[in-house]
Amino acid sequence: MRGLHLTPDLLEGAYEYLRLSPPFRDWRLPEGDHVVFRVLGARDRYGHFRGWHRRGNGTDRFSEIAISARKVKSSQMLIATMAHEMIHLYQDENGSARGHHNPEFHRLAARVCAVHGFDPEEF
Numbered sequence: 001m002r003g004l005h006l007t008p009d010l011l012e013g014a015y016e017y018l019r020l021s022p023p024f025r026d027w028r029l030p031e032g033d034h035v036v037f038r039v040l041g042a043r044d045r046y047g048h049f050r051g052w053h054r055r056g057n058g059t060d061r062f063s064e065i066a067i068s069a070r071k072v073k074s075s076q077m078l079i080a081t082m083a084h085e086m087i088h089l090y091q092d093e094n095g096s097a098r099g100h101h102n103p104e105f106h107r108l109a110a111r112v113c114a115v116h117g118f119d120p121e122e123f
């Protein structure tokens with residue numbers, strides 16, 4: 001057998017690992033059970049985040065993190081890609097951005113890269 005063979009369970013494991021580590025552990029992100037993890041075959045991106053909210057009671061939300069098995073070929077890349085999407089999740093949860101790399105995203109990304117040793121140029 002070759003390669004990582006990404007599965008939703010592996011993605012959730014990566015998510016939970018990061019959720020225990022700084023700076024994510026201070027962000028009060030939802031437990032993995034409340035996030036949908038998908039493996040994609042996309043060639044045009046490493047991953048994506050999608051969040052849905054139904055206005056009204058404030059509790060009805062749905063978040064999806066997807067990672068491309070075609071693009072993400074190493075554990076390092078998996079963790080880095082997951083971390084990237086988790087910044088989007090955090091910003092979505094806080095209503096500060098959706099799917100955009102705004103100044104706050106770059107500020108948070110710089111902190112994540114410094115803690116985890118990711119290359120800011122590739123993050």
Ligand SMILES: [Zn+2]
Nearest residue numbers: 084088099101
């Ligand atoms: Zn992004």
